[in-house]
């Protein structure tokens with residue numbers, strides 16, 4: 001099988017396919033990979049951090065990678081959701097779910113290191129990096145793909161995992177609906193003056209949501225979203241000025257933020273492929289759906305997709321059979337729609353300023369905190385359990 005894109009989705013799928021008994025897999029990545037000497041630096045495995053749900057951690061454990069991952073990850077014991085200058089806080093706690101942790105936060109480069117080390121360790125996975133496809137051609141039993149070094153590969157299943165602007169998806173004739181939110185996410189690692197105690201803070205501000213995710217040591221990963229002009233302003237401010245603003249916005253019981261690492265920004269463009277399967281080809285990860293990072297669900301949703309896809313095609317005689325691929329797409333539809341809509345509407349809902357909305361929102365947060373059953377349903381869905 002041939003996977004185009006060696007980012008989070010592509011690397012994870014290669015491992016899952018092998019776990020489910022697939023034959024040889026080729027992974028084509030356009031960026032150079034520095035393994036095995038150092039963590040990779042690619043558009044997927046970059047300066048960001050990713051909140052992995054308990055469900056994703058279970059999948060990594062199944063692949064035998066949980067231990068290596070946890071060496072450089074911080075456990076999430078509590079998720080704390082609040083709205084600036086309003087009452088109403090809800091806390092979701094691991095013990096309420098009977099779990100030792102709700103999830104974990106890992107820096108993307110370490111996640112890449114763990115995934116790609118395992119990819120390189122499997123002799124049945126061939127990595128071609130840096131390499132690009134220059135074209136694909138439909139055959140009676142699959143696809144023929146040409147690489148930029150002139151090599152031709154034949155595959156019974158072509159998997160497009162080459163990100164939101166997937167060239168492979170385009171070549172397959174699949175369009176994508178794109179919505180530019182006009183907002184960007186600013187990310188940076190921050191130092192604290194105390195222990196974060198494994199609390200992930202999600203705070204809804206007037207401009208957009210702010211997340212502080214626990215990292216190993218006294219550090220958190222910041223994901224702060226706002227209108228593009230506002231993010232321009234944040235990017236230009238010096239560290240002390242921005243830290244003062246952040247400390248004013250942070251939840252009162254969170255530790256003080258004392259220092260800031262390098263800042264990066266990401267445009268928030270949501271996209272959704274109009275189809276995810278055609279004969280002998282399937283579209284996954286950001287190439288299939290790109291979400292608002294508000295609740296840290298993009299990769300977790302993808303892992304649930306990939307786990308089912310690998311189960312269904314891993315050991316199959318004819319993995320590119322459209323009936324099989326359509327059954328996979330249908331089975332994943334409801335989860336993708338629910339998580340996609342929730343991550344789209346959550347920031348909108350919290351941005352609305354009308355008093356009635358503000359009151360309802362407040363009630364919603366208070367209700368979630370008072371009724372453990374309601375909160376549990378919410379938490380279990382977000383954790384992918």
Ligand SMILES: Cc1cc2nc3c(=O)[nH]c(=O)nc-3n(C[C@H](O)[C@H](O)[C@H](O)COP(=O)(O)OP(=O)(O)OC[C@H]3O[C@@H](n4cnc5c(N)ncnc54)[C@H](O)[C@@H]3O)c2cc1C
Nearest residue numbers: 005007008009030044051162163285286296297298299300
């Ligand atoms: C600010 C931010 C924070 C986030 N936080 C979280 C979080 O906490 N939890 C969570 O679950 N999700 C989170 N996400 C979402 C998560 O990052 C995505 O789900 C994930 O990156 C999807 O991975 P991917 O491999 O599909 O795509 P990408 O990460 O875009 O990777 C695509 C890969 O394909 C390669 N490529 C591109 N074109 C070609 C080509 N032509 N040939 C070969 N290779 C190619 C690229 O180099 C890259 O390596 C966040 C996203 C953002 C923007």
